[in-house]
């Protein structure tokens with residue numbers, strides 16, 4: 009019965025028609041990529057896919073659901089954000105959800121699983137948790153612990169409004185200033201106060217963080233792809249924990265938007281971005297391949313766990329998908345730390361390699377959505393599409409909490425064009441047979457058993 013339904017759905021869906029898209033974002037890389045696929049822009053609401061900024065989502069897909077004034081979408085329509093993505097992408101909410109998941113696991117006695125969530129630095133919401141923070145600060149001071157904290161506004165980006173503190177008086181001054189801003193009805197914002205990672209892993213004496221891309225297709229069941237490419241963003245100045253340098257953003261904040269402003273930075277001489285593959289090779293050469301593989305598997309597990317922590321809170325609208333930009337740092341013991349998750353990771357490109365990476369990323373993301381749409385009629389989708397590998401599929405072979413079942417391909421060879429061509433070929437032959445009636449319902453699965461072939465290529469193209 010299920011097979012028959014899928015067969016009929018496939019026959020009635022015309023997989024070869026031109027895809028229509030709507031967008032609020034013109035003059036950007038995403039728009040160029042949508043056009044380069046020969047997809048057609050539409051101003052009407054007859055789009056198949058809508059590529060929107062988060063403001064559009066909050067207006068058109070309000071949290072309270074479609075029934076209360078939001079858009080009513082057709083079965084096949086897809087939008088690029090979940091309505092309440094902020095549960096993961098706002099600094100304070102992300103930590104709140106991670107803390108809650110950890111607590112629940114501890115209550116259930118799953119202490120090993122709870123320990124796996126120790127990948128976010130201790131964080132307090134300010135000012136609501138100011139007294140808790142002050143108590144903690146005093147306790148640490150009594151134990152003679154040197155402490156540095158980083159204050160970050162919850163809703164800003166590009167390092168704006170961030171500063172480091174190492175004295176209680178600095179926090180008290182901030183609280184006082186915020187109090188008077190509030191009283192005078194001036195602009196004021198909430199912050200998170202987070203333990204500063206003061207022993208970061210350094211390369212050539214420089215601090216760096218990673219930008220990694222994860223594509224979530226659904227929260228229930230959770231289905232996630234991870235992109236093989238990404239990059240490390242370095243500071244231009246050597247790292248130091250010298251007290252006099254605490255206010256020097258060029259040392260402490262690795263945002264490229266900040267580093268570019270450093271007067272001593274010359275883009276023609278220094279490239280502050282490293283492909284993630286180079287970082288993996290560097291780790292492999294320095295610490296050995298086993299250590300590097302473990303670090304990258306841990307990194308992948310961190311992403312899965314962060315998504316699991318919001319699985320029950322995010323409104324799982326079947327029309328939505330989301331490409332997240334993860335910011336992660338390593339401490340010198342090679343432990344990955346989650347810094348934040350971005351709902352609209354920057355798609356601006358300074359260099360040719362940046363542009364190539366981001367165009368490939370966006371194009372592959374659209375391929376995943378397209379393929380999921382077409383191939384889901386058969387109840388099967390490939391484990392790899394271009395540079396994206398499935399890392400978690402609650403309904404598929406990559407089962408929950410079996411992190412040994414799939415290793416991380418992050419930073420591994422990304423022969424995305426060849427892989428996409430192979431998928432396209434398989435798709436065309438399968439499609440032609442089904443449409444001409446040469447394939448019956450009974451042997452349909454045989455022709456769409458793409459998983460086997462693609463998983464073969466998945467294993468041969470990696471260097472691990």
Ligand SMILES: Nc1ncnc2c1ncn2[C@@H]1O[C@H](COP(=O)(O)OP(=O)(O)OP(=O)(O)O)[C@@H](O)[C@H]1O
Nearest residue numbers: 129164165166167168203204205217261262263348
């Ligand atoms: N807990 C921390 N310990 C050490 N460094 C940190 C910590 N949190 C943030 N940083 C540094 O500050 C930078 C900016 O932090 P974060 O990404 O949270 O801010 P943002 O303004 O939202 O930046 P983005 O534009 O990437 O969204 C990071 O790239 C990292 O270099």
